[in-house]
Amino acid sequence: MFKKNLNNLLWIGGIVLLGNWVSVKIPPWEALPGLLILLAMVGIACLLNKITPFYVPLIAYISTVALICTLPQFPGSEIILRYVEKVSFLALCTPVVAYAGIAITKDLEALKGGAGWKIVVSTLIALVGTYLGSVIVGEIVLKMTGRI
Amino acid sequence: MSQHKEETSGFVKIHLLALAIVVIAEFIGPWSIPMGIGTIMILPFLHCLWMGYLVGPKILKLVDNVDMEKASPLIIVSVWFLMARYGTLIGPTLATILGSSLALIAQEIGQLGAVFIALPVAMMLGLRREAIGCTNSVGRETNLGLIGDLYGMDSPEGLGAIGAYVTGTVFGTILFSILGNVFGTFTNFHPISLAMAAGTGSASMMTAASSTLSTFYPDLKSEILAFAAASNLLTGATGLYKQWLLQIPMTEAMYKKLVLLLDRNNKSQEARSE
Incomplete structure (x- = not known):
């Protein structure tokens, strides 16, 4: 490697x-x-x-x-x-x-047409949701354990 | 032998282009755009995305499809240096990080919440099995690998996972810059909570979110970067098992319920229109 x-x-x-x-x-x-x-x-x-x-x-x-x-x-x-x-x-x-x-042009081409935009939107929501879930739970536990 | 030489020279061209793009991006430097009560930070590496598109086959035609195929694996090799540098950020602050290990582990579980938001939206947009692939991915190679293993890369789930991976590569850095900006400026969450959340995606997403965030909290810069890196390392180490044993079974169970619900709705709508 x-x-x-x-x-x-x-x-x-x-x-x-x-x-x-x-x-x-x-x-x-x-x-x-x-x-x-x-x-x-x-x-x-x-x-x-x-x-x-x-x-x-x-x-x-x-x-x-x-x-x-x-x-x-x-x-x-x-x-x-x-x-x-x-x-x-x-x-x-x-x-x-x-x-x-x-490599971005190749990647953008792969997302064109069909269900492409639906997958893009769903993924962006999943990413934001992951971030939000992490922020909220992290904040609660940091407060509970008195770290912040 | 001649083919080998050709392969090497192809890589030289890509490295030279990357060199030019990097130097220009760093010369341009960061842009800070004042937006009412907050400031949007555009870090130099985001310039690389539009410059990459500029040299691509759509505009300047400096690279073709073969070159683009060769550039993709170099993304992973260049991440190696970045991961080493991130390890050196965690080492000196490890004692502090271990003190917050409970929060770090808990926020890994909190990330599962994404499925409850993303899966219903994906299915209302009309996606079916693809939704399982794309809501189970944060743009990491491990996500792609696991979905491929479980469903096959040619399946609808595999298509969703590839789409998610591509989306993460193209838009993830921009999205995480925006998240770092918006949450750093407009919310009252503690910067350490935001730093841990910055580590949920890929290495470049983490860099985008955490370095943007640290421009708002210069005093906490080293802690922010260390917590983001620790969270990213933890996701890297446990993410595969979390996804395999918790997230996918959860998504499947929810999918079954949602499919029944949506199909019943569609049928009653059809009946009404008849």
Whole structure:
């Protein structure tokens, strides 16, 4: 998984460094160590994903590896954080939407005609409903448990 | 060998286009549009959607169908970096997040409420089995995979799930930006509740909702992002089982009731018109 996509990851990494430079004015040479740390985390997660005998989504592995490496108890977590914070999370999201944007015409075509618009409307309502259900229950339980 | 070379060069073109789109989007920067008592924030990544359409086969014709097929898997690869960065937001604040773990778990169950709203509307619009697919999806690959597994991708349920996935990809980021804006400005919900809700969709939807929200609460920025990411991780880890064991059986039961109700209505209407 990692080896197959290393080329793409390097391209995306380069795009992130440039986007980061434009948006938060941190030059690529300063953000590079942080980006390489993120790349290493992805690599470790891919390896774990490969050797686990049961199914765990790869993205859950990636977040968990990064989470463990930045726990205050983890040796060197402060140094890891200092470098990683030079890579803005918004700069990491822009390429995701850029690739989605490049493919958008194909996706819009797939929704045209037939029951397309009904599915779009129903899905949007389901998304808003999911968000609303989460907000309301979250708010009630946070209040009940005295967190807010 | 020559075909392999062709494949690689195809990817280079897409990466270069993405590079150009990203740099232009970041140069344009965020737009804040004042709207009466609130402000609408358009973050740079939303510019990528219209620029993507611009380079597409309908307007500038810089990419064709083959290129678009190649761009889709790159969405997933680029999400990997984002997920790693989100993990680094959770780590330092994990103690605070664990203190609110009850709320995090409860809001996962709260998300099931969506079915009660979306399924009746979908069926009143005239959808039938497709409704089960599209109301059971928040635009994640796991939703699509599960519906495909249970009903088959060619079934009406599968069609609904594909439609929902596409809708989520195209409109999800915009929708979640709007939700972050509207709830951040016009409601009294606590920003942490809103942050947890921001994590209900895909990674880019979460980024859209949580980063928009954090522009309204700059002091709480790190907590907002950490709670959104934790909620997203929890949905990622448990979402599949929740959907399989709770949401789909619930949807099926409700579907049976609604179908009877709607068909009876239709019949009595027909009888009346005769």
